[in-house]
Every structure is written in structure tokens, then in C-alpha cells.
Amino acid sequence: MPAKPTGTTTRRADAQRSIAAIxxxxxxxxxxxxxxxTSEIAKVAGVGRVTLYGHFPSRTDLIDAVFVRAIEGGEAALGQVDLTGDPRAAMSRLIESSWHLVDRFRSLLVAAQDALPPGRIRELHADPMERVERLIERGRKEGVFRTDLPTSWLVGTMHSVMHGAADEINAGRLSxxxxxxxxxxxxxxxxxxxGEPVPGVQR
Amino acid sequence: MPAKPTGTTTRRADAQRSIAAIxxxxxxxxxxxxxxxTSEIAKVAGVGRVTLYGHFPSRTDLIDAVFVRAIEGGEAALGQVDLTGDPRAAMSRLIESSWHLVDRFRSLLVAAQDALPPGRIRELHADPMERVERLIERGRKEGVFRTDLPTSWLVGTMHSVMHGAADEINAGRLSxxxxxxxxxxxxxxxxxxxGEPVPGVQR
DNA sequence: CCCTTGTCGAACACCGCTGTACGAGTTACT
DNA sequence: AGTAACTCGTACAGCGGTGTTCGACAAGGG
Known part of the structure; x- marks a missing residue:
């Protein structure tokens, strides 16, 4: 039985490799x-199912770990996006980066949604969400983004369109x-x- | 055992009631x-689970029947929407009607998506889809809808935004x-x- | 009024999944 | 080299779902 991470226990190199593979x-x-x-996952990891349960008490815990790591990676990527200057140009850059993440992890998000407790996902999404909100708020103050709809709705719209794009690709209707x-x-x-004109391609 | 719908078999009044309830x-x-x-469904229908299977060979068949009926109802409602005149006003009316349907049936759509064979849903959605496409095409010809993006993308955008709205309501962020x-x-x-100005509220 | 058609509940077989137990074998740290 | 940590396969228990079978019992239709 693998050592439980009680206190400052240091895992064996063997175990670390297994965990990473899983x-x-x-x-x-x-x-x-x-x-x-869990059977599929263990098989793909080249590991016995028992070993998996040795490191993750339950399927839920595993999904949580995976989700956390995905979010962290996403955060790192998004943190490097330049959000200064023209809000529309900044939004373009943010979308460009966010899109790749959504495309890669949207299925994982579904898994998290029906395995993790309700609040958990929002909790982990708080930071990325806030980044988008701040940019939108700034755009509103500068008069380039609409203020007749709530900020939360605009955030949601951005998400919806990105997820919709993933669906379109899935269906073969979009390259x-x-x-x-x-x-x-x-x-x-x-x-x-x-009342304001829609911006053309700025590239 | 209930009579199988072989040829021109006429169901008993009793059975028809059961089927409707189911x-x-x-x-x-x-x-x-x-x-x-199926247990839950039978219970809510006030019917034994066996009776359910007497009328629907499998869960899949039941879902198909439910989905078909929902689509038919939706088609009836959408068929009465006036799509003539200003394309933007027509689109407003179409969205108004479509939205209620999406809001009501989107969970059912999920059920259909992971129970019915892939092509089946598109097959049943063909008619409503075409109605939207025609309106968008007309708007494009009249110069009020953009032509720098494919029609299929615009259709998808409309769907995405509506489904996103349903999510927002679910999350309590939207009334x-x-x-x-x-x-x-x-x-x-x-x-x-x-280059064209975004239309304001027209009501 | 009688017979076909439906209905019901309980029980059963089957499936795939999760999570656990056992016992023997392997691998890493010291 | 020796010990603790780790891994493995198999097997088991439990759960919840689907679909079927059985036998007894209503209820509609000609």
C-alpha cells in the first residue's frame, strides 16, 4: 500500500512516476x-487499476486532481496575455489564447461537472473568470463595449460562443x-x- | 403482452392512455x-415498468418517441411565426419563440444526444434548422446581416447564445x-x- | 358475456462501474 | 543487503441500470 501523504512524507520515485502517468x-x-x-484510465496509464486507487481514494479525487492541474496550466498561459491597450485588441488576444484551452479541455469540464460538487468548479474558475470580467469592465468604461447588458452576460456570451465553436468543429461544420x-x-x-459600428478585421 | 403494431393493428383505449401517460x-x-x-418515468406515469416495456421495446425507442413529439410541437409553434418584413424584426420574433422551446427542451436534447444514434438528431432538426437558415440568408441578401462569416456559423451562434442563456438561468445569474x-x-x-451600426432596442 | 388485450408486481439474469481485500512479486531508497 | 514502499492480477461485494419472464388479475371490445 502506498504511503499516505501524511505530513511531510516523501513519495518514492516509482510512485511519482505512476501518479504522473495516471x-x-x-x-x-x-x-x-x-x-x-477508471479501468480505461489505468490501462492507458500502463498501470493496474489497484495502483490507481492506491493514489486516488476515489474517481472523484482523481478528476479533481486532473481538473486542478488543467486549470493551473491554463492560468499560466492566460497570465502571459497582454491585456493592456485597446480593449478590443486585448480581447482578441485573450480569445485567441482562451480558445485553445476551451478546445482542449471542454470535455474534461463536462467530466468535472457531473463528478465534482457544484461549487468546486466555480471555485477553481474564479481567477480566469475575474480576468475576463476586468477586461470587459475596462472596455465598458472606455465606451467600446456595450453597457446595456450585464457584464456577467457578456462573459457568458464569450463562453457560449467558444463552446459553440467546439461543437461546430465536432460536427465537421467548422475548420x-x-x-x-x-x-x-x-x-x-x-x-x-x-449605435456604434461593428469593428472590421483588425489584423 | 400488448399487441405489436404489426400492420393496421388498432390499440385498445386502455393502452392509448398508458402510452400517452408514459x-x-x-x-x-x-x-x-x-x-x-425507466423506473422513474414509469412511476411518474403511474404505470408499471413492465407496461412501459410493453409499449417501447427499449429506453432508446422511448426517448426517440418523446423527442419526435417535442420536435413536432416545436415545429407547430415556430411555423406560426411571421418571418416576413425587416429581417431583424423577424429574427427577434423567431428568437422569442425559439427561446421558450430551447428553455423547455434543452435537457431533453441532452438525453437524446447520448441515447440516440448520431445522425438521428440532425435528421429531426433539419426542418427548424432550414427555417433559420432561410431567414439569415434573406437578411444577408438585404445587407442587414453580415456576409463575412458562413451562414452555418451564424446559425450556430444563435443556438450557442440561447443555450448559454439557459445555463445562466440554471446558475442563477440570469432572470x-x-x-x-x-x-x-x-x-x-x-x-x-x-462597419454597420449595431441596432438598438426596437420594440 | 366472453375472449383478447393490457396491466401489475415481483423476481431474475445481465451488464458495467466503483471500491476493497488478499497475497505474491518488484522496485527503490539507505 | 535488507526493509519499507510500491505494484500487480484476480477476485469479490455492492450498486444501479436495462430488459425479460412468469402468473394472476383487470378491463376494453365485439
């Missing part, structure tokens, strides 16, 4: 099928190459204040 | 929980009263050609 495999499997079983471009054009138009 | 119950249950079991208004404002802005 989390990697889980990320891969859950990204393909949100309902992937992945065009996704970011289409999303940006759509979101910037949707964010434009009534 | 389909109603299934619609209600699946609209709350896409993974509702159902504002949904249609927000969706319309967002979609009409998203559809506006670059």
Missing part, C-alpha cells in the same frame, strides 16, 4: 470521453483553423454598443 | 434529468424574464455587418 492518462481519456472509467477568427469577429460584434 | 411522464422526467431511468431580450440584443449585434 494524471496524464486521465487527462487524455477524459478529454475524449467525459465518462471514461479548426478558422475558429479563433470567427469567435473573435462574433464576440467583438456582440460586445459593440448599440 | 410519453408525458418521460418528457417531464427527461426535461429535469437527462439520465432519468428568465430578461433572457429573450438579452439573447435578441446579443444575436442581432453579432449578426451586424462590420
Amino acid at each position: 494524471v496524464d492518462a486521465a487527462t487524455e481519456c477524459l478529454s475524449r470521453d467525459p465518462a471514461a472509467s 479548426p483553423d478558422h475558429a479563433a477568427e470567427y469567435i473573435t469577429a462574433t464576440v467583438l460584434a456582440a460586445f459593440t454598443p448599440p | 410519453v408525458d411522464a418521460a418528457t417531464e422526467c427527461l426535461s429535469r434529468d437527462p439520465a432519468a431511468s 428568465p424574464d430578461h433572457a429573450a431580450e438579452y439573447i435578441t440584443a446579443t444575436v442581432l449585434a453579432a449578426f451586424t455587418p462590420p
Whole structure:
């Protein structure tokens, strides 16, 4: 039985490799099928199912770990995006980066949604969410984003359009190459204040 | 054992009542929980589980029946919407009607998505889809909807925003009263050609 | 009024999943 | 080299779902 992480226990190198393999495999499997079983994951990880349960008490704990790691990686990527200057240009850059993450992890998000307790996901999404909100708020103050709809709605719209794009790709109606471009054009138009002209391609 | 619908068999009045109750119950249950079991459905229908299987060979067949009926009802409602005149006003009316359907049946759609074969849903959605496409095409020809993005993308955007609104309501971030208004404002802005001003509230 | 058609509950077989137990074998740290 | 940590396969228990079978019992239709 693997040592429990009580206090300052240091895992054996062997175990660390297993854990890494399991989390990697889980990320891969859950990204393909949100309902992937522990058997599948263990198999892909090249590990016995028992070993998996040795490190993660339950399927839920594993998903949580995977989700946390995905969020951390996403945060790192998003943190490097330059959000200064023209809010519309900044939004374009943010969408470009966010899109790749959504495309890669949206299936994992589904897995998390019906495995993790309700509040957990919002809790982990708080930071990325706040980043988007701040940018939108700034755009509103500068008069380039509409103020006749709540900020939370605009955030939701951005999410919806990105997830919709993933669906379109899944259905074969959209080439992945065009996704970011289409999303940006759509979101910037949707964010434009009534009466103001919709911005053209700025590239 | 209930009579199989071989040829021109006429069901007994009793059976017809049961079938109706089952389909109603299934619609209600699946609209709350896409993974509702046959036991739950039978219970809500006030009917034994065996009776259910007497009329529907499998859970899948039941879901198909429910889905078909929902689509038919939706088609009837959508068929009465006036799509002539200003494309933007027509789109407002179409969204208003479509929204209620999406709000009511989106959970059922999820159930259908992971129970019915892939092509089946698109097959049943063909008609409503075409109606939206035609309106968008007309708007494009008249110069009020953008032509720099594919029609299929615009259709998808409309769907995404509506489903996103349902999510927002679910999360308690949006009041159902504002949904249609927000969706319309967002979609009409998203559809506006670059360079053209976003339309204000037209009511 | 009688017979077909439906209905019911309980029980059963089957499936796949989660999580646990056992016992023997392997691998890493010291 | 020796010990603790780790891994493995198999097997088991439990759960909840689907679909079927059985036998007894209503209820509709000609």
C-alpha cells in the first residue's frame, strides 16, 4: 500500500512516476470521453487499476486532481496575455489564447461537472473568470463595449460562443483553423454598443 | 403482452392512455434529468415498468418517441411565426419563440444526444434548422446581416447564445424574464455587418 | 358475456462501474 | 543487503441500470 501523504512524507520515485502517468492518462481519456472509467484510465496509464486507487481514494479525487492541474496550466498561459491597450485588441488576444484551452479541455469540464460538487468548479474558475470580467469592465468604461447588458452576460456570451465553436468543429461544420477568427469577429460584434459600428478585421 | 403494431393493428383505449401517460411522464422526467431511468418515468406515469416495456421495446425507442413529439410541437409553434418584413424584426420574433422551446427542451436534447444514434438528431432538426437558415440568408441578401462569416456559423451562434442563456438561468445569474431580450440584443449585434451600426432596442 | 388485450408486481439474469481485500512479486531508497 | 514502499492480477461485494419472464388479475371490445 502506498504511503499516505501524511505530513511531510516523501513519495518514492516509482510512485511519482505512476501518479504522473495516471494524471496524464486521465487527462487524455477524459478529454475524449467525459465518462471514461477508471479501468480505461489505468490501462492507458500502463498501470493496474489497484495502483490507481492506491493514489486516488476515489474517481472523484482523481478528476479533481486532473481538473486542478488543467486549470493551473491554463492560468499560466492566460497570465502571459497582454491585456493592456485597446480593449478590443486585448480581447482578441485573450480569445485567441482562451480558445485553445476551451478546445482542449471542454470535455474534461463536462467530466468535472457531473463528478465534482457544484461549487468546486466555480471555485477553481474564479481567477480566469475575474480576468475576463476586468477586461470587459475596462472596455465598458472606455465606451467600446456595450453597457446595456450585464457584464456577467457578456462573459457568458464569450463562453457560449467558444463552446459553440467546439461543437461546430465536432460536427465537421467548422475548420479548426478558422475558429479563433470567427469567435473573435462574433464576440467583438456582440460586445459593440448599440449605435456604434461593428469593428472590421483588425489584423 | 400488448399487441405489436404489426400492420393496421388498432390499440385498445386502455393502452392509448398508458402510452400517452408514459410519453408525458418521460418528457417531464427527461426535461429535469437527462439520465432519468425507466423506473422513474414509469412511476411518474403511474404505470408499471413492465407496461412501459410493453409499449417501447427499449429506453432508446422511448426517448426517440418523446423527442419526435417535442420536435413536432416545436415545429407547430415556430411555423406560426411571421418571418416576413425587416429581417431583424423577424429574427427577434423567431428568437422569442425559439427561446421558450430551447428553455423547455434543452435537457431533453441532452438525453437524446447520448441515447440516440448520431445522425438521428440532425435528421429531426433539419426542418427548424432550414427555417433559420432561410431567414439569415434573406437578411444577408438585404445587407442587414453580415456576409463575412458562413451562414452555418451564424446559425450556430444563435443556438450557442440561447443555450448559454439557459445555463445562466440554471446558475442563477440570469432572470428568465430578461433572457429573450438579452439573447435578441446579443444575436442581432453579432449578426451586424462590420462597419454597420449595431441596432438598438426596437420594440 | 366472453375472449383478447393490457396491466401489475415481483423476481431474475445481465451488464458495467466503483471500491476493497488478499497475497505474491518488484522496485527503490539507505 | 535488507526493509519499507510500491505494484500487480484476480477476485469479490455492492450498486444501479436495462430488459425479460412468469402468473394472476383487470378491463376494453365485439
